[in-house]
Amino acid sequence: MARHDAQIWHACSKMIGLLCLVASILRQHGVSGQRVKVEPEVLSYPGQTVNLRCAFTDATGIQLTMVTWIYEPKDGDRINIAVFHPNFDPNYPDSPVKGRVSFTPSPPNLASPSIEISNVRMTDEGKYICEYATYPRGNEQGITYLVMLAKPQNSASIVTVEAGTNPVVVARCESVDGRPAAQISWVTTANGNATTVSKPGANNTVTMTSEYHMVPTAADNGKDLSCVVAHRTQVKPESFPLKLAVQHAPEVTVVGYDNNWYVGRTHVVLTCLASGNPPPLTAQWKTMSGEMPDTVQITDNVLKVLKVDSAVNTTFVCEVENRIGTGKDQVTVFVREPSVNPSNAGMVAGAVIGSLLALLLVAALIAVLVTRSRRQRQGYRGNGGSDMKTRIFGGGKKASKNGTGVGAGSGGGNNNGPVYVYNDGSSHQGLGEKNNHHHQPLTMGGRPEVVATTPTAQDILLSNELDDAERRKFDELEKEERYDHFSGGAPILQLRPPHDQDDMIGDYLDDDMESQRDGSVISRTAVYV
Template structure:
């Protein structure tokens, strides 16, 4: 017996032990039969050929016996229909209003198919279904968003799941968004200096559809003579004041026009960074050389000052005896002009011995106790000495000057050099002073 979803039971096949199989009038009469030939009461199974969606329903097997009565078993026949699935991405133009960018469909499936979307695009899906023929169902789903240039080329997938499929069916697509060119100028490094050569600007543009034309312009009017343009590249052969302008790159496609500009600022020539190390080395070397020269000059000036003050310049044997003022005396106290006299002795100097003149031309001088006049001349009088000096009579103060006037009181010369003297001095004995005067280097004046 067969019982459809809507309606009552009706006989479709009968098997009698004596009369055999019988097939009453029903929607299945021409398509139903017992599986065994001849039919067997031990296994009265049936089969349906050319199955249709209308064959779905309950099938009841009823066994009638006497005197046991009737017994039955029921099975449910569910008809499945594999749907026809498809999906596509729509070509849309970038804009602010949400629009359908992709569509997915599952036609004539039983039961109803399930559709879901997988994408990184920020949008929403809407799904609808409608009944089809033979109790099937068709499902349609659309994905909507406000398309932008950034959405162009993004991946989007429609995934359809159904009982007749061993696994979900996936349709992978890319969004197709039309937009006007987006332009970017690269190559300007903000280091255009006068005389720089072969600087290059490149106009990079993206658009859907692909841009067809590229046009370079100058905001100041005509393009400078040193500029060469080829396709999307602008090349400046030599930077000068003429390229101190704003360059504009304009790109077009059938959707619209995009443009970008860059202002070139021409600078004065700068030091080549590759020579910075050399320049630094030269500067440092020059400073070191100046320091060395300054040190050498300081040493020479110090030695010269010491020579003028009476110190020995070196230990050579021909150094003439000199009187030194302002030094220290033998006891370490502050000295004066009465400090010990160092005397020429073939390279040897003696101090603190008696005056002695021998036949070898050796003159030895003993430091005398300083007098008031000596202290006065030395410029180092303390208060007690000054008072003592003031108490002296005028004649006593200067009596030591009266005898010789300005003549030297001591001539430090070996006896063999006397014939070279001019008057009381040698011709090479005089030495110029800073104040313009000339004095003897070997004579002592008081």
């Protein structure tokens, strides 16, 4: 049992020792990587001189013995290109850079054994290692990558194709002799795809070629297509704008027919529009019947009809041809019967509008007259019957306190009085007030009952609205009533409203008095009973 435990302890000790060894190696590698300082990458163009710097930053407790520069091409073995030992002169073994490589400064020192390579070539690109031999730590190194640049020659071109059904190359873009290889992309709205290939160029350069493929159609002709080349030697990508060149037969359209060709119409035109690649040369007009009407004139792609007649009732065909093929379009004309002369359309429209305006004006005038007539009739008639007449008349004296009085034929003074209504159709009531809401019965000499009250403002306003012609008409009506219905024996009654103490309407009635043949003065609007 004790022996078994001892074996387990021995195995654990070995494992711990191995882990410690790995840690030590990693630590030493990290330290060495930090001690030798170099530039990670150096860029250069062919023909230039490059400087590859190297330095040992901290040599405390370490003895630097020798330094060696090693060249490792991308595809090849390591080669020593420069060696320096403090006790010997610098040595430059056989290598692709012999005669062009040297230590700098001269004479070199172990603290900073940098080198320079003159007239660099594209084949000089690769990995350069600065390696120190030290005691007691052994070899320590730093790595620099020399990148050779070559600015490419970029170009792009269109490939002229014919419209078809199979994919073809419609554009090509190239980046020649670049280092490193260029990146090519396409920008377009056309429906296609690109393929890019590379091939070695001169002096370890690379040539990139990209082609754009698509199924060309007539609609793709003239579409924009751009090739974009990006390279490390360029500040920004270089763009080459192009336009697709797709050849196709002409596409033809006839315009100008408005479906309103009527007999007698003049100077109507049909135009044949065509597009194609290559451009079409000429257009030919013909009819389905084979005969061109006598009233037709043709000039290139324009067909003009001098005067429309029955012979124009046909189908016109326009054919256009180019190297790829022929395109055509046609229009069928339907000749109609003559309609309203377009030249008189404006006059007809004006006459119609004028008539409508005249009708509206007459209707407005009639409405005004009807409204005026209704208001005037309301001034002559009361509210109680169809044949009532309203009169305003007054006496020659001021009304008594009870509001009644008898008017004299020759009486003067204020003609203040109420509004009376004479009703021919009633045997019980001769005179009555226009507004029947104040009843004051009055009987004089066996006469019919008279009711008096104050005239309303509407009655006075309606009386004022009467013009001269209407007053003359009213005077004639009054005379007929005077001589046809009265024998002269009946007195005229004049009553003044009891509440008209301030003679509010007297002035109005004074202007209403009129002289009679027998020398008396009576009211023009008084009612004779």
